[in-house]
Each structure stands twice: as structure tokens, then as C-alpha cells.
Amino acid sequence: MRLGGRESRNVEDRRGSRMGGRGMAIGGGFGGIAILLIALLFGIDPNELLQGTQPPPQQAQQRQMTAEDEAGRRFVAQVLGETEEVWRDEFARRGARYEEPTLVLFSGxxxxxxGFAQAQVGPFYCPRxxxxxxxxxxxxDLQRRLRAGGxxxxxxxxxxxxxxxVQNLMGVLGRVEQARxxxxxxxxxxxxxxVELQADCLAGVWARRAHEARNILERGDIEEGINAAAAVGxxxxxxxxxxxxxxxSFTHGTxxxxxxxxxxxxxxxRMEACDTFADPR
Structure with missing residues (x-):
């Protein structure tokens, strides 16, 4: 990817203070692979796994930030900045204002x-x-296990x-939760x-629009995205x-x-192409 644009200011880095203690139990009855399978489902619904959980006994642990940590933060901030550019323009075109999310980096x-979350839940969005x-x-580590690097x-x-x-701002998540x-x-x-397939589609819309505006994609990038999408079916x-x-039992799609x-x-x-709820398939 060609990233060199502005960094989003909406990154909250909590990695300097690590939470220790016992891990939160996830799943039950699925065997030893349960936590891994749940974690591999990028974008897992935190309401099902986190609601009502309490943090375990913990001790504050200071973590020394490294150059690699800073590079990771910069990458995330640049990608988040690219999403802000695209969705700000898209919402403005629709006569609305895009409210930028905060991205929290944490360790452990x-x-x-x-609710309380551990890394094993995987990357997730909390609508609350x-x-x-x-x-x-x-x-x-997930990318390495899935062979979905890049x-x-x-x-x-x-x-x-x-x-x-984006779904949350447009009321999709609220309507789905009520219907469920x-x-x-x-x-x-x-x-x-x-819901998950629509988020995949919106990720594709972002990539297309960001590339058209700022030429962010390089050879092989699309294949990396397709490989990652296939890996989490x-x-x-x-x-x-x-x-x-x-x-x-599918919750994310094949x-x-x-x-x-x-x-x-x-x-x-186009966002209009992402109406998974109107597609009979």
C-alpha cells in the first residue's frame, strides 16, 4: 500500500499500560479450538461475547514501547485517516455528517x-x-495462522x-438488533x-474510493484482501x-x-451495491 498521507487523530493507544491476570472464559463445549475459532472471525459481535462479563483480577504492567510499536500505530493511524477521508466525503454527498470512530490499540x-475484552476476541467494533x-x-498472529499476510x-x-x-451511523445495527x-x-x-457481508462490501467501497482519490493500492494488494476475506469464511x-x-450456525458467511x-x-x-438485506441469496 502507498500510505503517506495524514494520520488520524482518533487513535487511542493503551498499550503502555497492560492489564494482567486471569483470562476471560470464551465459549464452552467447543473444545480447545473454541477460542481460536472465535478469534479468527474478524469483526466478531462483541455483544454476544462481552455483555455482562467482568474484568478478572489484574495487575498494572508497564510495557516499554518499541520502534515496531510506533510503526504499527502509524500504519493504523494512516489507514484510519484514509477511511475518514472516504466516509466523510460519502456522508457529505448524502447531506449528512460523518462522525469519526475512535480506534483503541491495546495489549492483552x-x-x-x-464489556471486558481480551485479545482472543479478535478485532471488534463496539456500537455502544x-x-x-x-x-x-x-x-x-492471526494473519500468520491464516496465511493472510500483507x-x-x-x-x-x-x-x-x-x-x-458506518452501519451503526446509518441505523443498520440498531434495526438488526431489534429484529433479532x-x-x-x-x-x-x-x-x-x-451484517458481516455488508461490512465486507463497505471495506471494498473504501478501497476503491481511496485508490481513485489517492492511488493507495499497489500490485498484489487486492489479492491480499481477497485472500484475507476467504480465510475468515x-x-x-x-x-x-x-x-x-x-x-x-454461520454468523459471518462463507x-x-x-x-x-x-x-x-x-x-x-458504491454503497448502494452493498445492500445485503435486499439480496435473496
Whole structure:
């Protein structure tokens, strides 16, 4: 990626003070692979995993920031700045104002508006405090495990979470949450799939619009994004974790769906192309 533009001022770096102590229990009944599978689902819904949890006993641990830490912060701030440029223009075109999210960098564990979170939850967006939470070390480890490396793959993850913020501002998340209260588990999961696929599509829209405005993409970047989208498909993750696939339990979509909707946003550059709720498929 060609990043050299402005850095967003909306990055809150909490990595200098690390939270220690026992880890939060996630899942249950899924076996030893449970935490990994949940973590691999980038953009996981924190309301389901974090609501009502309490932070474990902890001790403040000071962490020495390194040059690599600063490089990671700068990369995140530049990518977030690119998303701000695109969505500010898009909202203005629609006669609205884009309210920029805050991106929180943390190490190990942190407190969010959606509850206490550990890195194993993976990058997530909390609609209650309108913040994105990322542990860069854990995200890099996920990319290695998934063989989804590259700077644009990391940017896709950030753009996907920003996509959830866009959904929140447009009222999509609120309407979906209200609808899910009156539905069964299978129908609720299907709604979650549409939410996640729309965020993938919005990440594609961002990439297209940012490239048109500032020429940010280099050769191989699109392939990195497609590879990352495919790597986090529910079918691929379930097959790797359990050896079989249970479509009724999907919450993020198949690899083909995630790639398809990311491509749709990338090729169209239009939010209107991202209406996953109107698509019968």
C-alpha cells in the first residue's frame, strides 16, 4: 500500500499500560479450538461475547514501547485517516455528517463499552461507545495462522470494522438488533451474516474510493484482501476446527460470500451495491 498521507487523530493507544491476570472464559463445549475459532472471525459481535462479563483480577504492567510499536500505530493511524477521508466525503454527498470512530490499540486485555475484552476476541467494533478495538500483536498472529499476510490484508480488517461503524451511523445495527430479539437462533444467525457481508462490501467501497482519490493500492494488494476475506469464511474455519460444516450456525458467511461481497464493493465503489438485506441469496 502507498500510505503517506495524514494520520488520524482518533487513535487511542493503551498499550503502555497492560492489564494482567486471569483470562476471560470464551465459549464452552467447543473444545480447545473454541477460542481460536472465535478469534479468527474478524469483526466478531462483541455483544454476544462481552455483555455482562467482568474484568478478572489484574495487575498494572508497564510495557516499554518499541520502534515496531510506533510503526504499527502509524500504519493504523494512516489507514484510519484514509477511511475518514472516504466516509466523510460519502456522508457529505448524502447531506449528512460523518462522525469519526475512535480506534483503541491495546495489549492483552482492555475495558470497552461492550464489556471486558481480551485479545482472543479478535478485532471488534463496539456500537455502544463507537470504538474499534485491536490488539496488533494478536492480529498479526492471526494473519500468520491464516496465511493472510500483507499490509492490505491488515487494512481490510480495519476497514471492515470501520464498515460496522458506518452501519451503526446509518441505523443498520440498531434495526438488526431489534429484529433479532423476535427471531430464533437460525434466523438471527442469518441476519448476522448479512451484517458481516455488508461490512465486507463497505471495506471494498473504501478501497476503491481511496485508490481513485489517492492511488493507495499497489500490485498484489487486492489479492491480499481477497485472500484475507476467504480465510475468515465460516465454512473454512469450521472445516479446519471441526472437520465438518454447519451452515445453520454461520454468523459471518462463507469464504465465497465474503470474497464476493468484498469484490462487489471494490468493483462498484458504491454503497448502494452493498445492500445485503435486499439480496435473496
Amino acid at each position: 486485555a482492555t475495558q470497552s463499552g461492550c 461507545d463507537r470504538r474499534i478495538y485491536i490488539d496488533l500483536d494478536f492480529m498479526a 499490509d492490505f490484508a491488515a487494512a481490510y480488517i480495519i476497514a471492515h470494522e470501520v464498515g460496522h461503524h 430479539r423476535s427471531q430464533g437462533e437460525a434466523a438471527g444467525n442469518a441476519m448476522s451474516v448479512r 465460516d465454512d473454512r474455519l469450521q472445516r479446519a476446527g471441526h472437520g465438518h460444516v454447519a451452515p445453520e 469464504s465465497a460470500q465474503r470474497v464476493g461481497w468484498f469484490r462487489r464493493g471494490l468493483e462498484s465503489g
